[in-house]
Amino acid sequence: MTVLVYAEHDNNALxxxxxxxxxxxxxxxxxxxxxxxxxxxxxxxxxxxKIDGVAKVVVADNxxxxxxxxxxxxxxVVELGKDYDHIVASASTTGKNFMPRVAALLDVAQISDxxxxxxxxxxxxxxxxxNAIATVxxxxxxxxxxxxxxxxxxxxxxxxxxxxxxxxxxTSEKSSFVDEQxxxxxxxxxxxxxxxxxxxxxxxxxxxxSLLEGIADKLAAAIxxxxxxxxxxxxxxxxxxxxxxxxxxxQLYIAVGIxxxxxxxxxxxxxxxxxxxxKDEEAPIFQVADYGLVGDLFDILPELEKSI
Amino acid sequence: MKILVPVxxxxxxxxxxxxxxxxxxxxxxxxxxxINPFCEIAVEEAVKLKEQGVATEVVVVSIGDxxxxxxxxxxxxxxADRGIQIDTDEKLxxxxxxxxxxxxxxxxxxxxxxxxxQSIDSDNNQTGQMLAALTGMPQGTFASKVxxxxxxxxxxxxxxxxxxxxxxDLPAVxxxxxxxxxxxxxxxxxxxKAKRKPLDVMPAADFGVDLSSKVxxxxxxxxxxxxxxxxxxxxxxxxxxxxxxxxxI
Numbered sequence: 001m002t003v004l005v006y007a008e009h010d011n012n013a014l015x016x017x018x019x020x021x022x023x024x025x026x027x028x029x030x031x032x033x034x035x036x037x038x039x040x041x042x043x044x045x046x047x048x049x050k051i052d053g054v055a056k057v058v059v060a061d062n063x064x065x066x067x068x069x070x071x072x073x074x075x076x077v078v079e080l081g082k083d084y085d086h087i088v089a090s091a092s093t094t095g096k097n098f099m100p101r102v103a104a105l106l107d108v109a110q111i112s113d114x115x116x117x118x119x120x121x122x123x124x125x126x127x128x129x130x131n132a133i134a135t136v137x138x139x140x141x142x143x144x145x146x147x148x149x150x151x152x153x154x155x156x157x158x159x160x161x162x163x164x165x166x167x168x169x170x171t172s173e174k175s176s177f178v179d180e181q182x183x184x185x186x187x188x189x190x191x192x193x194x195x196x197x198x199x200x201x202x203x204x205x206x207x208x209x210s211l212l213e214g215i216a217d218k219l220a221a222a223i224x225x226x227x228x229x230x231x232x233x234x235x236x237x238x239x240x241x242x243x244x245x246x247x248x249x250x251q252l253y254i255a256v257g258i259x260x261x262x263x264x265x266x267x268x269x270x271x272x273x274x275x276x277x278x279k280d281e282e283a284p285i286f287q288v289a290d291y292g293l294v295g296d297l298f299d300i301l302p303e304l305e306k307s308i
Numbered sequence: 309m310k311i312l313v314p315v316x317x318x319x320x321x322x323x324x325x326x327x328x329x330x331x332x333x334x335x336x337x338x339x340x341x342x343i344n345p346f347c348e349i350a351v352e353e354a355v356k357l358k359e360q361g362v363a364t365e366v367v368v369v370s371i372g373d374x375x376x377x378x379x380x381x382x383x384x385x386x387x388a389d390r391g392i393q394i395d396t397d398e399k400l401x402x403x404x405x406x407x408x409x410x411x412x413x414x415x416x417x418x419x420x421x422x423x424x425x426q427s428i429d430s431d432n433n434q435t436g437q438m439l440a441a442l443t444g445m446p447q448g449t450f451a452s453k454v455x456x457x458x459x460x461x462x463x464x465x466x467x468x469x470x471x472x473x474x475x476x477d478l479p480a481v482x483x484x485x486x487x488x489x490x491x492x493x494x495x496x497x498x499x500x501k502a503k504r505k506p507l508d509v510m511p512a513a514d515f516g517v518d519l520s521s522k523v524x525x526x527x528x529x530x531x532x533x534x535x536x537x538x539x540x541x542x543x544x545x546x547x548x549x550x551x552x553x554x555x556x557i
Contacts (some may be wrong), residue, residue, distance in 0.1 A: 010552045069474065070437065071446055093467045097449050098400065100437035109403050109523045122526065127431055128325045132334050135531045139522040174480075175446035178462060178473040191468070195557070202504065219557055220540065227486070237452070237487055238470050243428065244486055246468070252556040269534065273554045275546065281539075290537035290554065293546050305545040308557060 001030025037068030071172035191220035200256020260285025347426025353386035385494035406438035
């Protein structure tokens with residue numbers, strides 16, 4: 001049994017998700033090989049080689065993989081991955097983009113967004129926005145799997161696996177990168193932060209999100225948002241927590257002015273401790289909150305910032 | 309240009325689902341069903357492209373038993389031109405659906421296929437990508453903006469760090485994110501008109517696709533319930549609890 005894990009990175013640094021994928025891969029059994037595909041990514045391969053449990057790192061360093069275009073990455077993963085028993089990637093937007101393409105090219109099903117590994121062929125995944133948990137068994141020869149990183153603990157980083165270069169180059173003529181607009185932030189990444197403070201429609205406008213910033217800075221927290229806040233244009237979409245946004249499971253999640261719709265809960269209800277601040281004491285968010293504070297967020301937030 | 313829009317009949321997104329007592333699945337008996345919200349956005353985008361004079365025909369397809377004709381009619385009322393029901397009683401996985409759709413793409417040769425990025429029941433987020441792979445088309449997933457220019461389409465995609473724009477040759481596959489557009493409501497005259505629009509029924513068996521799945525659902529459980537928490541009266545009490553009881557700050 002060997003498992004091929006696709007390293008999650010942004011061409012600058014290896015992302016923390018990768019060590020969580022290795023944790024999931026370890027439960028599938030066998031040797032673990034990591035594929036680092038990118039442009040100018042030697043440093044990322046070195047970082048991947050340090051992750052415990054990794055037997056080998058394969059680097060495909062080529063301009064064709066610089067922007068992780070699904071057409072190119074999928075062909076590469078199919079070529080390198082066809083002799084593996086499992087191909088694993090994060091259920092990030094990158095993994096969600098190219099992995100089903102890999103599965104279809106290999107003529108196998110894909111198991112999306114797993115939160116548990118029961119055996120090498122049996123996996124646990126949420127359906128219906130997390131309102132049901134399915135246990136599924138795959139009889140495919142190659143299991144193509146995306147992993148909800150938030151559901152696994154990162155393994156340690158005390159390894160020195162060999163790094164091997166792959167010269168496979170796959171370039172599709174049919175798609176090309178135009179540009180990207182990334183959201184600048186000095187705060188921890190939303191999906192990896194230990195503490196997340198999120199605002200919803202109750203924040204009333206984008207400027208008021210600055211009320212969350214002081215608290216986030218003091219707690220070293222990331223700032224998230226509900227879909228209502230994103231749709232209303234308060235904040236950019238990559239801050240959205242929910243079924244259709246990011247899934248987070250921090251130590252502490254503070255929901256401010258968020259009612260707690262099904263689709264939002266799907267993104268945060270596995271947080272260790274949930275705090276809800278809302279003026280409507282009937283808001284569904286209080287049913288999942290460990291600590292609830294009923295009141296006006298415009299009074300509460302400045303006071304909270306002062307007292308922590 | 310012709311646009312093909314696959315739509316799925318799924319549980320209404322406001323319904324709180326219940327797991328069946330025998331853990332075999334989710335209880336859908338008598339549940340309110342609707343077009344999957346992401347598919348609705350796909351229909352809206354196709355209809356908009358038609359209104360802009362970019363598209364000439366919008367064909368809607370749904371795979372399932374007769375009941376999914378209701379969702380096809382809804383899409384027709386929103387402005388699609390004709391519908392196709394690929395008739396089957398089987399519960400299909402994304403791969404089988406993508407295979408059926410790829411056969412339909414061969415038949416219909418659309419210039420663009422627009423799908424939702426995921427259905428809110430199985431939450432797979434796979435079909436569009438698989439269809440692109442099987443047809444050899446490029447893909448623009450999680451689209452929040454679509455610009456068609458000549459034989460190319462520029463797609464702005466929602467990615468984890470922000471937005472990314474890619475350019476694809478047509479024919480291409482696009483999957484919709486929530487922010488692509490705001491779907492319209494169907495007016496009563498349009499609902500009436502939709503009843504007269506053509507709707508072809510094609511048996512899935514005629515497509516020559518093996519519909520069996522290699523993935524078995526062993527059981528479906530309700531998620532772990534969170535313990536009901538406490539309400540605190542003041543910020544001071546909240547901070548104290550977080551520091552000393554939960555020990556998270």
